Amino acid sequence: MARLFSERFLHALEPDERDLLETARRLVREHIGPMAEAVGRQDVFAAETFRLLVDHGIIATAFPRRHGGSDARQRLRVRLTEEFARACSAAASLVTGADLSCRAIVAGATPAMADALLPALCKGEIQAAFALTEPGAGSDVRNLATVALRDGAGYRVSGSKKFITRANVADWYVVFARCRDAGQPGGPARADEPLVALLVDRPSPGLWVGEAVPKLGWYGVPIADVRLQDVAVEPGRRLGREGEGFALAQDALVRARLGHASMALGRAMGAVEIAAAYCGERSLFGKTLGAHQGAQWMLADAMTRIEAARALVDAAAQSYDRGDADAPVQASMAKMYATDLGMQVCTDALQLTGGRGYLQSFPLERFFRDAKLNQIGEGSSEVHRTVIGRDLLRRAGDAERNPCLPEGKLTTDY
Ligand SMILES: Cc1cc2nc3c(=O)[nH]c(=O)nc-3n(C[C@H](O)[C@H](O)[C@H](O)COP(=O)(O)OP(=O)(O)OC[C@H]3O[C@@H](n4cnc5c(N)ncnc54)[C@H](O)[C@@H]3O)c2cc1C
Structure with a gap:
């Protein structure tokens, strides 16, 4: 069909x-x-x-x-x-x-x-969880406080992680920590200490995993807290080299951002499909809801923006597949635009379906609750705006000058 x-x-x-x-x-x-x-x-x-x-x-x-x-x-x-x-x-x-x-x-x-x-x-026989976020480090990962003390060729890891998806069902944890020598003075981790990614398995002594933490939406993929107290990690369980933790996290996050973008768009498409079906059936003021211009325009705006965003996400995915240097910023643009749009479309679709849409027995109530997380996880919309804006302004100095501009400085007298 x-x-x-x-x-x-x-x-x-x-x-x-x-x-x-x-x-x-x-x-x-x-x-x-x-x-x-x-x-x-x-x-x-x-x-x-x-x-x-x-x-x-x-x-x-x-x-x-x-x-x-x-x-x-x-x-x-x-x-x-x-x-x-x-x-x-x-x-x-x-x-x-x-x-x-x-x-x-x-x-x-x-x-x-x-x-x-x-x-x-x-094969889904075991599961892993990505443990980056901490109580003091969400958007600002420079604040990571988890420390991996070098212990011979291995490490002893201590710290707290929160909001970790599937932590309560995972068998393995990819834990990000700052490395330092065991003999060095204690105190909080510093941003100049190398970031490392380490594999920690569930039975490790000193690892504690909490119960699922109640949340607004995204039911079916619970989150939980993870704490590590002097957890021993063998040398063979390090991912990459010391100092490569950020690059490994970034690669996973760029892919996950494309995932958030496409998830937000898929949900928005579903919301439009549902709202359009409702508009064809609901009758008010002598005609179907869909025959009212206000409803048509709301759906037209949603559909047009979704199609534009799908093209943006497709382009960002191609950029990643080619290994383009700007793939991370393309993924930021795709995530920011698609997830903000997804929230807007789910809100509008629920509005179009009135009281019916607000009920738990109608899918838009779930879509509406689920849409919010895409704007927060793996870098909030504000963080991505900052990333995109900084990148643009960093490149603007060396970029081809607009031909309408005069030679020389722009800020001197005219
Ligand atoms: C359901 C769920 C699942 C998650 N899964 C995982 C996981 O599996 N692994 C993991 O490591 N983490 C996970 N996270 C954590 C998630 O990535 C963080 O919540 C996210 O990065 C934001 O961090 P924060 O919550 O600490 O917010 P904060 O960093 O405290 O930021 C709060 C808000 O401040 C605003 N903000 C931030 N920076 C700026 C700025 N420069 N200008 C203006 N406003 C700004 C944003 O709106 C932001 O949402 C998950 C979170 C949730 C809720």
Whole structure:
């Protein structure tokens, strides 16, 4: 059946990629969509949804071929995420979460650790969590206070992490900490101490993982706190080298930002589909709601902006796949624009459906609650505005001068 939103992005996919997207669409129609309301009612890990994603090769798209994955382009992963988000944020979050939680392992693990963990992560036999955020360090990661004391060739790690997605069900944690020699004076970690990413497993003595912390939305992918008290980490469990922690986190975050962007857009597309169906049925003041100009304009604005944002996300995904130097800032633009738009569209769609939309028995109530997190996680919209603005102004000095401008200084007398 014809779809409401453009299918033009399909032409950019290879035949095997299109087949996987078709599998995703069937999964959403037959299982994920019908299950979404139940998944969205309580914040426990969506194990059945996760199993479906594993069994149909969706989670494998984030993993290298030699470890059982299909090493998909981000160009495909954003399409898959969008598809799941049309119905279920938890399913979409599990897709993008495979990048957030496992990418540093893919990129930085020793061959022995990669062989030990990645096949099992790809098959969903074990799970990992990405532990960067701390009570004093969210947007401002320079404030990270977790310390990894060098202990022979290994480390002893102490610190607190919060808001860690899936921490309560994870078997392994990618923990970011500042390194220092054991003999050095204590005190808070400093921004000039090298950042390191370390793998910590659940049974490690000194590791404490809290219960799921209640939250507004994104039910099915709970968050929990993680604390480490003098946790011993063997040398083989370091990801990359000391000082490479930021680069490893950044790579995972850039991919996760594309994920947030496509998730926000998929949900917004779903919200428009739902609101349009309602507008065709609801009758008021002698005609259907959809026959009123105000409703038409609201939906027209939503649809046009969503299509523009899909093109922006597709371009950012291509930029990442090519390895462009500006891929991180492209991902920031895609995330900021798409997630702010996603919140706006879900708000408008709920408004269009009136009291019905406000009820828990109608999906827009869930979409509305879920939309907020995309504007906060993996860098809030404000942080991305700052990143984009700084990048623009840093480059402006060397960029081609606008031909309307006179030679020389602009601030001298005219
Ligand atoms: C459901 C959920 C899941 C999460 N999962 C994970 C995870 O798996 N792993 C992980 O490490 N972290 C995770 N996080 C943490 C998330 O990435 C942080 O919440 C986010 O980076 C913002 O940090 P903060 O909450 O400490 O907000 P703060 O840094 O305290 O910022 C608060 C607000 O200040 C505003 N702000 C920030 N900077 C500026 C500025 N320059 N100018 C103006 N305003 C500004 C923004 O609106 C921001 O939202 C998760 C969070 C949530 C809620």
